[in-house]
Amino acid sequence: MENTQLKIIETAAVVIGFVLLFIMTAKLVDKTVSNSLLKKARGKIIKKAINIINLTVCIIIILIIWGVDQSELAVFVGSTITILGIAMFAQWSILSNITSGIIIFFNHPVKLEDTISIMDKDYEIVGRVSDIGLFFIILKTIEGEQITIPSNVFIQKMIKKKING
Incomplete structure:
Protein backbone atom coordinates (compact mmCIF):
# COMPACT_ATOMS: atom_id res chain seq x y z
CA MET A 1 0.00 0.00 0.00
CA GLU A 2 2.87 2.35 0.80
CA ASN A 3 4.36 1.88 -2.69
CA THR A 4 1.03 2.77 -4.30
CA GLN A 5 0.75 5.94 -2.20
CA LEU A 6 4.24 6.99 -3.31
CA LYS A 7 3.27 6.45 -6.96
CA ILE A 8 0.11 8.52 -6.47
CA ILE A 9 2.13 11.35 -4.88
CA GLU A 10 4.70 11.22 -7.70
CA THR A 11 1.94 11.22 -10.31
CA ALA A 12 0.27 14.21 -8.61
CA ALA A 13 3.63 16.03 -8.60
CA VAL A 14 4.08 15.39 -12.33
CA VAL A 15 0.53 16.59 -13.07
CA ILE A 16 1.03 19.74 -10.95
CA GLY A 17 4.35 20.34 -12.74
CA PHE A 18 2.57 19.96 -16.09
CA VAL A 19 -0.12 22.46 -15.06
CA LEU A 20 2.50 24.96 -13.88
CA LEU A 21 4.45 24.51 -17.11
CA PHE A 22 1.19 24.96 -19.06
CA ILE A 23 0.51 28.27 -17.26
CA MET A 24 4.09 29.54 -17.64
CA THR A 25 4.14 28.62 -21.34
CA ALA A 26 0.84 30.40 -21.94
CA LYS A 27 2.12 33.56 -20.21
CA LEU A 28 5.43 33.47 -22.12
CA VAL A 29 3.72 33.05 -25.48
CA ASP A 30 1.12 35.76 -24.68
CA LYS A 31 3.90 38.15 -23.63
CA THR A 32 5.84 37.41 -26.82
CA VAL A 33 2.71 37.94 -28.93
CA SER A 34 1.92 41.30 -27.31
CA ASN A 35 5.54 42.54 -27.45
CA SER A 36 5.95 41.51 -31.09
CA LEU A 37 2.60 42.80 -32.35
CA LEU A 38 1.79 39.32 -33.65
CA LYS A 39 -1.69 37.99 -34.23
CA LYS A 40 -3.28 36.12 -31.31
CA ALA A 41 -4.19 33.21 -33.58
CA ARG A 42 -0.51 32.57 -34.12
CA GLY A 43 0.06 32.46 -30.38
CA LYS A 44 -2.69 29.84 -30.05
CA ILE A 45 -0.99 27.61 -32.60
CA ILE A 46 2.37 27.91 -30.83
CA LYS A 47 0.73 27.14 -27.47
CA LYS A 48 -0.91 24.01 -28.89
CA ALA A 49 2.36 22.72 -30.35
CA ILE A 50 4.28 23.29 -27.11
CA ASN A 51 1.48 21.79 -24.99
CA ILE A 52 1.36 18.63 -27.11
CA ILE A 53 5.09 18.14 -26.53
CA ASN A 54 4.73 18.82 -22.79
CA LEU A 55 1.76 16.45 -22.49
CA THR A 56 3.66 13.68 -24.26
CA VAL A 57 6.60 14.05 -21.88
CA CYS A 58 4.20 14.10 -18.90
CA ILE A 59 2.49 10.89 -20.03
CA ILE A 60 5.82 9.14 -20.54
CA ILE A 61 6.98 10.14 -17.04
CA ILE A 62 3.71 8.91 -15.50
CA LEU A 63 4.03 5.60 -17.35
CA ILE A 64 7.56 5.19 -15.96
CA ILE A 65 6.33 6.00 -12.44
CA TRP A 66 3.64 3.30 -12.66
CA GLY A 67 6.16 0.67 -13.65
CA VAL A 68 5.89 0.35 -17.39
CA ASP A 69 9.13 -1.34 -18.38
CA GLN A 70 11.45 1.31 -19.81
CA SER A 71 12.72 -0.95 -22.57
CA GLU A 72 9.15 -1.72 -23.67
CA LEU A 73 8.28 1.98 -23.49
CA ALA A 74 11.39 2.83 -25.54
CA VAL A 75 10.46 0.24 -28.17
CA PHE A 76 6.88 1.57 -28.33
CA VAL A 77 7.95 5.23 -28.57
CA GLY A 78 10.67 4.40 -31.09
CA SER A 79 8.27 2.39 -33.23
CA THR A 80 5.65 5.13 -33.12
CA ILE A 81 8.15 7.81 -34.08
CA THR A 82 9.50 5.62 -36.89
CA ILE A 83 6.02 5.00 -38.29
CA LEU A 84 5.18 8.70 -38.10
CA GLY A 85 8.50 9.57 -39.69
CA ILE A 86 7.91 7.20 -42.60
CA ALA A 87 4.31 8.39 -42.98
CA MET A 88 5.39 12.02 -43.05
CA PHE A 89 8.59 11.59 -45.05
CA ALA A 90 6.97 13.15 -48.09
CA GLN A 91 5.81 16.04 -45.91
CA TRP A 92 9.22 16.95 -44.45
CA SER A 93 8.90 20.49 -45.75
CA ILE A 94 5.77 21.00 -43.64
CA LEU A 95 7.68 19.96 -40.52
CA SER A 96 10.51 22.25 -41.56
CA ASN A 97 8.04 25.14 -41.96
CA ILE A 98 6.56 24.50 -38.50
CA THR A 99 10.00 24.46 -36.88
CA SER A 100 11.02 27.60 -38.78
CA GLY A 101 7.75 29.31 -37.82
CA ILE A 102 8.44 28.65 -34.13
CA ILE A 103 12.00 29.98 -34.48
CA ILE A 104 10.76 33.12 -36.26
CA PHE A 105 8.08 33.56 -33.58
CA PHE A 106 10.52 33.57 -30.67
CA ASN A 107 13.80 34.80 -32.09
CA HIS A 108 13.68 36.81 -35.31
CA PRO A 109 14.18 40.58 -35.57
Whole structure:
Protein backbone atom coordinates (compact mmCIF):
# COMPACT_ATOMS: atom_id res chain seq x y z
CA MET A 1 0.00 0.00 0.00
CA GLU A 2 2.87 2.35 0.80
CA ASN A 3 4.36 1.88 -2.69
CA THR A 4 1.03 2.77 -4.30
CA GLN A 5 0.75 5.94 -2.20
CA LEU A 6 4.24 6.99 -3.31
CA LYS A 7 3.27 6.45 -6.96
CA ILE A 8 0.11 8.52 -6.47
CA ILE A 9 2.13 11.35 -4.88
CA GLU A 10 4.70 11.22 -7.70
CA THR A 11 1.94 11.22 -10.31
CA ALA A 12 0.27 14.21 -8.61
CA ALA A 13 3.63 16.03 -8.60
CA VAL A 14 4.08 15.39 -12.33
CA VAL A 15 0.53 16.59 -13.07
CA ILE A 16 1.03 19.74 -10.95
CA GLY A 17 4.35 20.34 -12.74
CA PHE A 18 2.57 19.96 -16.09
CA VAL A 19 -0.12 22.46 -15.06
CA LEU A 20 2.50 24.96 -13.88
CA LEU A 21 4.45 24.51 -17.11
CA PHE A 22 1.19 24.96 -19.06
CA ILE A 23 0.51 28.27 -17.26
CA MET A 24 4.09 29.54 -17.64
CA THR A 25 4.14 28.62 -21.34
CA ALA A 26 0.84 30.40 -21.94
CA LYS A 27 2.12 33.56 -20.21
CA LEU A 28 5.43 33.47 -22.12
CA VAL A 29 3.72 33.05 -25.48
CA ASP A 30 1.12 35.76 -24.68
CA LYS A 31 3.90 38.15 -23.63
CA THR A 32 5.84 37.41 -26.82
CA VAL A 33 2.71 37.94 -28.93
CA SER A 34 1.92 41.30 -27.31
CA ASN A 35 5.54 42.54 -27.45
CA SER A 36 5.95 41.51 -31.09
CA LEU A 37 2.60 42.80 -32.35
CA LEU A 38 1.79 39.32 -33.65
CA LYS A 39 -1.69 37.99 -34.23
CA LYS A 40 -3.28 36.12 -31.31
CA ALA A 41 -4.19 33.21 -33.58
CA ARG A 42 -0.51 32.57 -34.12
CA GLY A 43 0.06 32.46 -30.38
CA LYS A 44 -2.69 29.84 -30.05
CA ILE A 45 -0.99 27.61 -32.60
CA ILE A 46 2.37 27.91 -30.83
CA LYS A 47 0.73 27.14 -27.47
CA LYS A 48 -0.91 24.01 -28.89
CA ALA A 49 2.36 22.72 -30.35
CA ILE A 50 4.28 23.29 -27.11
CA ASN A 51 1.48 21.79 -24.99
CA ILE A 52 1.36 18.63 -27.11
CA ILE A 53 5.09 18.14 -26.53
CA ASN A 54 4.73 18.82 -22.79
CA LEU A 55 1.76 16.45 -22.49
CA THR A 56 3.66 13.68 -24.26
CA VAL A 57 6.60 14.05 -21.88
CA CYS A 58 4.20 14.10 -18.90
CA ILE A 59 2.49 10.89 -20.03
CA ILE A 60 5.82 9.14 -20.54
CA ILE A 61 6.98 10.14 -17.04
CA ILE A 62 3.71 8.91 -15.50
CA LEU A 63 4.03 5.60 -17.35
CA ILE A 64 7.56 5.19 -15.96
CA ILE A 65 6.33 6.00 -12.44
CA TRP A 66 3.64 3.30 -12.66
CA GLY A 67 6.16 0.67 -13.65
CA VAL A 68 5.89 0.35 -17.39
CA ASP A 69 9.13 -1.34 -18.38
CA GLN A 70 11.45 1.31 -19.81
CA SER A 71 12.72 -0.95 -22.57
CA GLU A 72 9.15 -1.72 -23.67
CA LEU A 73 8.28 1.98 -23.49
CA ALA A 74 11.39 2.83 -25.54
CA VAL A 75 10.46 0.24 -28.17
CA PHE A 76 6.88 1.57 -28.33
CA VAL A 77 7.95 5.23 -28.57
CA GLY A 78 10.67 4.40 -31.09
CA SER A 79 8.27 2.39 -33.23
CA THR A 80 5.65 5.13 -33.12
CA ILE A 81 8.15 7.81 -34.08
CA THR A 82 9.50 5.62 -36.89
CA ILE A 83 6.02 5.00 -38.29
CA LEU A 84 5.18 8.70 -38.10
CA GLY A 85 8.50 9.57 -39.69
CA ILE A 86 7.91 7.20 -42.60
CA ALA A 87 4.31 8.39 -42.98
CA MET A 88 5.39 12.02 -43.05
CA PHE A 89 8.59 11.59 -45.05
CA ALA A 90 6.97 13.15 -48.09
CA GLN A 91 5.81 16.04 -45.91
CA TRP A 92 9.22 16.95 -44.45
CA SER A 93 8.90 20.49 -45.75
CA ILE A 94 5.77 21.00 -43.64
CA LEU A 95 7.68 19.96 -40.52
CA SER A 96 10.51 22.25 -41.56
CA ASN A 97 8.04 25.14 -41.96
CA ILE A 98 6.56 24.50 -38.50
CA THR A 99 10.00 24.46 -36.88
CA SER A 100 11.02 27.60 -38.78
CA GLY A 101 7.75 29.31 -37.82
CA ILE A 102 8.44 28.65 -34.13
CA ILE A 103 12.00 29.98 -34.48
CA ILE A 104 10.76 33.12 -36.26
CA PHE A 105 8.08 33.56 -33.58
CA PHE A 106 10.52 33.57 -30.67
CA ASN A 107 13.80 34.80 -32.09
CA HIS A 108 13.68 36.81 -35.31
CA PRO A 109 14.18 40.58 -35.57
CA VAL A 110 11.48 41.01 -38.23
CA LYS A 111 8.06 41.95 -36.83
CA LEU A 112 4.67 42.86 -38.28
CA GLU A 113 4.53 46.09 -40.30
CA ASP A 114 8.34 46.14 -40.83
CA THR A 115 9.51 47.07 -44.32
CA ILE A 116 12.12 44.56 -45.46
CA SER A 117 14.16 43.52 -48.48
CA ILE A 118 14.82 39.84 -49.01
CA MET A 119 18.19 39.51 -50.67
CA ASP A 120 18.22 36.80 -53.31
CA LYS A 121 20.87 36.12 -55.96
CA ASP A 122 18.34 36.43 -58.79
CA TYR A 123 16.16 39.29 -57.58
CA GLU A 124 15.36 41.34 -54.51
CA ILE A 125 11.90 41.32 -52.92
CA VAL A 126 10.86 44.50 -51.10
CA GLY A 127 7.70 44.69 -49.05
CA ARG A 128 5.96 45.29 -45.75
CA VAL A 129 5.39 42.28 -43.48
CA SER A 130 1.61 41.96 -43.22
CA ASP A 131 1.41 38.56 -41.51
CA ILE A 132 3.74 36.11 -39.83
CA GLY A 133 2.17 32.68 -39.64
CA LEU A 134 3.37 29.24 -38.63
CA PHE A 135 3.87 28.14 -42.26
CA PHE A 136 4.18 31.38 -44.25
CA ILE A 137 5.32 35.00 -44.09
CA ILE A 138 3.17 37.38 -46.14
CA LEU A 139 4.62 40.55 -47.63
CA LYS A 140 2.76 43.39 -49.37
CA THR A 141 4.74 45.18 -52.05
CA ILE A 142 4.57 48.85 -52.96
CA GLU A 143 2.58 47.83 -56.04
CA GLY A 144 -0.05 46.25 -53.76
CA GLU A 145 0.91 42.67 -54.57
CA GLN A 146 0.89 39.99 -51.90
CA ILE A 147 3.91 37.70 -51.70
CA THR A 148 3.78 34.50 -49.66
CA ILE A 149 7.13 33.07 -48.53
CA PRO A 150 7.43 29.70 -46.76
CA SER A 151 8.86 30.07 -43.25
CA ASN A 152 11.77 27.72 -43.91
CA VAL A 153 12.82 29.77 -46.97
CA PHE A 154 12.37 33.06 -45.09
CA ILE A 155 14.64 31.96 -42.26
CA GLN A 156 17.40 31.02 -44.72
CA LYS A 157 17.49 34.29 -46.66
CA MET A 158 19.49 37.39 -45.87
CA ILE A 159 17.05 40.14 -44.92
CA LYS A 160 17.60 43.90 -44.97
CA LYS A 161 15.27 45.73 -42.57
CA LYS A 162 14.43 49.40 -43.01
CA ILE A 163 15.01 51.15 -39.69
CA ASN A 164 12.82 54.15 -39.02
CA GLY A 165 14.98 56.74 -37.39
